[in-house]
Amino acid sequence: MSELRHNPITRQWVIVAENRGARPQDLVVQQVIQDTAHCPFCEGHEEGTPGEVLALRSPESRANECGWRVRVVPNKYPAVGAASPQADSSSAGFERDDITVLPGLGVHEIIIESPRHLTTVTQLSVAQFAEVLTVYRDRLAALRNSGQFSNAVVFKNSGAGGGATLAHLHSQLVALCADRSIYADRSPALRESGDCPLCATIETDSQRLVTKSEHFLAFCPFASRFAYETWIIPRQHLPRFEETASEILPELARLLRAVLVKLEATVKSSAYNYIIHTAPFDTTGANHYHWHIEILPRLSNLAGFELGTGCFINTVSPEHAAAALRDH
Amino acid sequence: MSELRHNPITRQWVIVAENRGARPQDLVVQQVIQDTAHCPFCEGHEEGTPGEVLALRSPESRANECGWRVRVVPNKYPAVGAASPQADSSSAGFERDDITVLPGLGVHEIIIESPRHLTTVTQLSVAQFAEVLTVYRDRLAALRNSGQFSNAVVFKNSGAGGGATLAHLHSQLVALCADRSIYADRSPALRESGDCPLCATIETDSQRLVTKSEHFLAFCPFASRFAYETWIIPRQHLPRFEETASEILPELARLLRAVLVKLEATVKSSAYNYIIHTAPFDTTGANHYHWHIEILPRLSNLAGFELGTGCFINTVSPEHAAAALRDH
Numbered sequence: 001m002s003e004l005r006h007n008p009i010t011r012q013w014v015i016v017a018e019n020r021g022a023r024p025q026d027l028v029v030q031q032v033i034q035d036t037a038h039c040p041f042c043e044g045h046e047e048g049t050p051g052e053v054l055a056l057r058s059p060e061s062r063a064n065e066c067g068w069r070v071r072v073v074p075n076k077y078p079a080v081g082a083a084s085p086q087a088d089s090s091s092a093g094f095e096r097d098d099i100t101v102l103p104g105l106g107v108h109e110i111i112i113e114s115p116r117h118l119t120t121v122t123q124l125s126v127a128q129f130a131e132v133l134t135v136y137r138d139r140l141a142a143l144r145n146s147g148q149f150s151n152a153v154v155f156k157n158s159g160a161g162g163g164a165t166l167a168h169l170h171s172q173l174v175a176l177c178a179d180r181s182i183y184a185d186r187s188p189a190l191r192e193s194g195d196c197p198l199c200a201t202i203e204t205d206s207q208r209l210v211t212k213s214e215h216f217l218a219f220c221p222f223a224s225r226f227a228y229e230t231w232i233i234p235r236q237h238l239p240r241f242e243e244t245a246s247e248i249l250p251e252l253a254r255l256l257r258a259v260l261v262k263l264e265a266t267v268k269s270s271a272y273n274y275i276i277h278t279a280p281f282d283t284t285g286a287n288h289y290h291w292h293i294e295i296l297p298r299l300s301n302l303a304g305f306e307l308g309t310g311c312f313i314n315t316v317s318p319e320h321a322a323a324a325l326r327d328h
Numbered sequence: 329m330s331e332l333r334h335n336p337i338t339r340q341w342v343i344v345a346e347n348r349g350a351r352p353q354d355l356v357v358q359q360v361i362q363d364t365a366h367c368p369f370c371e372g373h374e375e376g377t378p379g380e381v382l383a384l385r386s387p388e389s390r391a392n393e394c395g396w397r398v399r400v401v402p403n404k405y406p407a408v409g410a411a412s413p414q415a416d417s418s419s420a421g422f423e424r425d426d427i428t429v430l431p432g433l434g435v436h437e438i439i440i441e442s443p444r445h446l447t448t449v450t451q452l453s454v455a456q457f458a459e460v461l462t463v464y465r466d467r468l469a470a471l472r473n474s475g476q477f478s479n480a481v482v483f484k485n486s487g488a489g490g491g492a493t494l495a496h497l498h499s500q501l502v503a504l505c506a507d508r509s510i511y512a513d514r515s516p517a518l519r520e521s522g523d524c525p526l527c528a529t530i531e532t533d534s535q536r537l538v539t540k541s542e543h544f545l546a547f548c549p550f551a552s553r554f555a556y557e558t559w560i561i562p563r564q565h566l567p568r569f570e571e572t573a574s575e576i577l578p579e580l581a582r583l584l585r586a587v588l589v590k591l592e593a594t595v596k597s598s599a600y601n602y603i604i605h606t607a608p609f610d611t612t613g614a615n616h617y618h619w620h621i622e623i624l625p626r627l628s629n630l631a632g633f634e635l636g637t638g639c640f641i642n643t644v645s646p647e648h649a650a651a652a653l654r655d656h
Contacts, residue, residue, distance in 0.1 A: 001409055001411065001431055001432055001433075002406075002407060002408055002409065002432030003429050003430070003431065003432055004408075004421075004429065004430040004431070004432055004506065004510060005427075005428070005429050006428035006429075008426040008428075013510045015407045015408060015432055016432075017405075017406070017407045017408070017432065019405055019406070020405040020406070020407060022405060023404070023405035023493065024368075024493070024494065025362070025493040025494070026361060026362045026363060026364050026367070026493070026494055026495050027359060027360070027361060027362070027487070027488040027492050027493055027494065027495050028359075028360050028362060028488060028493075029357040029358065029359060029360070029488045029489065030357065030358050030360050031355060031356075031357060032355070032356050032357070032358050033354060033355060034353070034354045034355070034356060035354060036354050039354070040352075076351070077345075077347055077348040077350060077351035078330075078345070078347070078348070079330060079343045079345045079348060079633070079641045080330055080332075080343060080345070081329055081330065083329065093332075097525075097528065098336045098525040098528060099333075099550060100333070100334035100336075101331050101332065101333050101334075102331070102332040103329055103331065103332070104329050104330030104331055104332055104343055104344075104345065105329075153633070153636050153637055155631075155632030155633055155635075155636050156632060157631040157632050159355070160355040160356060160357045160629065161357065161629065162629070162631060162632070163628065163629040163630060163631025163632065163634075164355050164631070165351065165352070165353040165354070165355055165356075165628075166352065166353070166354055166355065167354050167355050172632070172633070174633060174637075178332065182332060182341045182637070182639055183636075183637040183638065183639060184637060184638030184639070197425075197426040200425065200426060222427055273631060273632035273635055273636070274632070275632050275635065275636035277636070294635075294636070296632075296635055298629070300491065300493075301488065301489065301490070301491040301626070301629070302491060302630055303483075303485040303490060303491025303492070303601060304483030304484060304485050304490070304491065304500070304601035304602070304603050304624075305407070305481070305483055305500070305502060306491075307601055307603065307622075307624055308481050308483050308511075308601070308603035308605070308622070309481055309502075309510070309511040309512060310511065310512030311510055311511060311512070313407045
């Protein structure tokens, strides 16, 4: 019989039903790569993006020209943006009966992770991936320090199945200015050190452990929503990814890359998302947060059941998923 | 500038960002149809499914043989099921610290909506679709009346983009026995008549109206999560779909079919979900519920932003979506 498992951090229910993994399938989705001759993220095409916000580049090179290794640019098609100078009345937001509207204020950036037209992050070396993580950290830290934003999320869409629309390796950062919680806030569930469910995982989740290093741990959560879902956490109760010390970023890059290599080998697909969950910027006492990276493989499409009930069906138990990932 | 809109019923935030509709795309997903020669849902292949629970069939025909028009069978690969006779201790469920597990008790049924190998519900006539709705209603009513289940959902996955794995026209019903709310419960938001946000929609949402009939209304919600998302509601504040009178089911079939025809013509795709939201079975006073059907077009994949924040990005404003649907 299947099991209903509750994830106290995402506050979502998951039906673990392994028997469904065997069901027949005559409709499948396939990834199709269209024209990439004019990829705006390739080195030499810098004019195809807005001017860079940050770049790791060789000392002799100049901004918005060749010679970079990792490059951050504003999204040309942003989900949120700066207030327009001629702000109309609606851009102030309003609340009336059951209608609530806020202006879409924030920044939406693209982190281009290689000057070459690579399509999966596992094609990067550990050293290159460590530079990518450094850029994630530095952009989050700069946006937080500006005092203008309430919270931010860094995420990667890998493969068409992961919702990527451009093949060239990149991640995204969306920071919001909002006077209330727009992003589903995990703070209430991620309690203070000593009572934190992620800290408890470190002690108890050996059955679902994927791999670990001196400062980090990778495991399949007890109530994984997706087959082979894996979370990476610092072993110490730390609220903010953007405060990670430079010395341990290469260790994190090695671990995250190793998990993604295991995942791609196990499921024969690079369709996944990863998301960096860090404490909201606007909390002064964020000790109740434990930052983490969620890796969500996208082997099948979310369907009416998930969208109708908010509950997930997972056809691979986290225990079997962790064992398979450990073996690769 | 984009807008952040809040949906009080789903309690989700949506970023309406029309500028993102123009972004380039070199990665796309395509639906692929594999072998359908042995479709278990086609007439004449009745032995490919478990025995039928209900069927509309010609009087001279026999159960689990040819001669049916709509057929309901248990899912061969169910997400939830009956308690096994040799239930082990884990099947009783347990709660310890942050771990909560319940047995996956319930039923998971397939409603096969045509004996022919049709692949979109708009290929049915209004009369045929009315029979399908009658079967949805009668199965929900029977499961509720059995007193064994706490709540149920009927949903359709259309197209690979909508999460369908078998092409032959079908919907699904999942009913649970659980002592707590597993399905995200909309009851708190759907208040009593006079104070109900869906009732208020009937008066105020003319800009987002798609079409209406004597007893029903179709509109794009103010905070639509998906481009061209459309909801259908009874104009009267009624909590339970399964109590819909037989006389008005053909009217509902005509309206729902008309909206799906408009949608397929507007977006040139039959990738969508629809979900019937009815009051939980186990509420005695359900006057705070207003049943509704949500139609969720699946033109792009949900990605890291949605899965990381619980917030959606919609590139077509509901006002423009409704205008386009009205025009088709």
